[in-house]
Amino acid sequence: MTVSDHKESVPQGVEAQYRQALDEGRFLIQHCTGCDRAVFYPRMICPHCGADKLGWTTPDGRGTVYSTTVVRRKPEAGGDYNVALIDLQEGVRLMSRVEGIAAADVRIGMAVRAQVTQQNGQGLVVFVPNKEAP
Numbered sequence: 193m194t195v196s197d198h199k200e201s202v203p204q205g206v207e208a209q210y211r212q213a214l215d216e217g218r219f220l221i222q223h224c225t226g227c228d229r230a231v232f233y234p235r236m237i238c239p240h241c242g243a244d245k246l247g248w249t250t251p252d253g254r255g256t257v258y259s260t261t262v263v264r265r266k267p268e269a270g271g272d273y274n275v276a277l278i279d280l281q282e283g284v285r286l287m288s289r290v291e292g293i294a295a296a297d298v299r300i301g302m303a304v305r306a307q308v309t310q311q312n313g314q315g316l317v318v319f320v321p322n323k324e325a326p
């Protein structure tokens with residue numbers, strides 16, 4: 193038995209790529225060329241068809257609030273904030289939060305759009321109300 197001395201690919205590779213793009217201010221999701229569907233959270237194998245033909249794509253950014261929760265927090269700790277599940281135009285759902293509006297005013301079905309913000313030195317996707325939506 194021989195021991196390979198070349199580096200194995202890092203299991204967290206795609207997540208690391210995702211985070212690095214975010215840190216640079218870019219929000220990316222994956223797209224499968226095997227079945228032409230969007231994939232999120234980042235992974236190696238397409239959850240729809242099992243292919244490993246996943247590439248990066250920049251989502252349109254528009255989405256809809258699927259569910260919303262107000263997390264209570266003391267004012268001195270930053271006040272209440274919102275945790276929401278957002279359905280992107282591309283057909284994937286992600287957990288994020290809606291900013292630019294009172295946490296309790298976020299509504300299911302509300303049109304939102306993604307933006308990348310920096311928090312504790314790391315890129316993070318948040319959503320703001322999309323006022324241009326019909």
Ligand SMILES: [Zn+2]
Binds near residue numbers: 224229241243
């Ligand atoms: Zn696929």
